[in-house]
Amino acid sequence: MEMEEHQNPIMRVTGLKKYFPVRRGFFQRTMGWVKAVDNVDMTIDTGKTLGLVGESGCGKSTVARLLLRLIDPDEGEIRFNGQDISRLSEKEMKPLRKEIQIVFQDPYGSLNPRMTVGQTIEEGLRTLGMNRDGKTRARIAELLEMVGLSPEFADRYPHEFSGGQRQRVGIARSLSVEPSLIICDEPVSALDVSIQAQIINLLKDLQDHLGLSYLFISHDLNVVGYLCDRVAVMYKGQIVEEAPSTVLFDNPRHPYTHTLLSAIPDPRPEAAGLLNIPENWEDMALEPPEGCGFSVICPDRTEACRKPDTRWVRVGDGHYVRCWKAN
Ligand SMILES: Nc1ncnc2c1ncn2[C@@H]1O[C@H](COP(=O)(O)OP(=O)(O)OP(=O)(O)O)[C@@H](O)[C@H]1O
Ligand SMILES: [Mg+2]
Structure with a gap:
């Protein structure tokens, strides 16, 4: 997806894919694949914050690990300051490691107690x-x-x-x-609400002083709305909507974003109570249908939603939706 609003991207991701095998039983046979990251496009602008939101298990941390090159993508391109880093060796990555840093959800787990x-x-x-x-x-x-x-x-x-x-x-x-890009993977999710605000303000101040760029991962839309310039909504491995954060809140266009907004603070579609979840829903995660991943439970679905390539639709200034019905 080419977006004309990105004048100065620090990171641009196109067609990113990462599938994990699902193994079961004594012989650990591969029963299927979890499409953790399935054809993701995203752009992080220099000095700005892109939010990445979605329910647990939708693939947010896998995106983070791919961007940090901690795991290898199956397919796709990751451009950092114009350079494709998606296939660089460990040695070639070394000088770039300091440029892209991560802040984890659980600082205790990531700090050595000794x-x-x-x-x-x-x-x-x-x-x-x-x-x-x-x-x-x-x-x-x-x-x-x-x-x-x-x-x-x-x-x-x-x-x-x-x-x-x-x-x-x-x-x-x-x-x-002295990184230029920091990937924050649920950095405030484990903290009390009052402390969350302090950390968010700190991140904002640091960005203003140091010109940092952030990918800010969260399942909490409230947090994202305050900090982020743009927000990408992820559902089962796919980005389904991306927009400036004010636009996303005022005028969500993808049915999943609707349920996500109506379900604050619980982001699961089940919590919104709006949808009929099929009984074999969990199994379907192993063999998702072609086309839009949300179509299985989408109240507005039609046959057209099962076409293999769901296209991005531009519905307004900088506002993109991966749903043909949004037109
Ligand atoms: N190494 C792995 N091997 C097999 N499956 C994996 C692996 N890592 C992640 N997955 C699966 O990929 C999917 C996406 O996981 P991921 O951790 O990226 O989700 P998430 O959006 O970060 O969730 P959360 O909000 O709970 O942190 C999940 O179904 C998860 O079980
Ligand atoms: Mg995660």
Whole structure:
């Protein structure tokens, strides 16, 4: 999908695919495939935030791992600042690793409990060969201040921090190597609502000061609406709608986005209570129908929805829907 509104993309993804085998039984035979990421197009603009939302299991974290090149795509292209990185070897990726960082949902799980915060940040710098100038200590203090923590915290261990503080440490660690793109995978989902707002504001401030670009993954549309310039809605491996975030909230056009909005805070379509879910729904995930993945439960479906290639329809300024009915 070519979108004319993207003047200055830092990352552009086209036709991205990742299927995982589903194995069952004693012999672990392959019973089918989970289409975790199925022909995804998305663009992250320089200095902006793209939100990626959808229910649990729709493929958000798989997208994150693909963009970070932690796993290999089956198909598709990932362009970072114009360069196709989708097939680069580990060695070729090395100089780019520092450019693309991640902030995880669970900072406790991703911080080594036996390392002080200072050691954790230093390790990040060392892995990417950025601790050579003998100023590491000062850099750690600067990073902690940047994320609103006292420099004395460098000598403390993760268990001495609250959840919000630990997430600040996680952000400091990502920032340490001066990335240009940060992929935030549910960075506030594990935090209390009041703390969520602080972390979101921190991310916003950092973006303003450092010109960072973000992919912000969440199942919570409220969070996304505040932080993101544009939002992409994902359903069973496919992006079904993408729009500027205000437009998406005011004028959602894909039936799934409707259910997602009506189901806050529970994003599953079942929770919206609007749809008839077939009994074999879970099994169908293994053998989804051709065409639109949502058509199985969509109240507006017709035969045309089963055509193999659901096309993107432009329904307004920067507003795209993968549903032929949206026209
Ligand atoms: N390594 C793997 N092997 C097999 N299946 C996998 C693997 N990783 C992910 N999957 C499957 O791919 C689908 C997408 O998973 P993914 O973790 O990307 O979803 P998600 O949107 O991040 O969910 P959540 O909101 O719960 O974090 C799921 O059905 C998941 O079970
Ligand atoms: Mg996930």
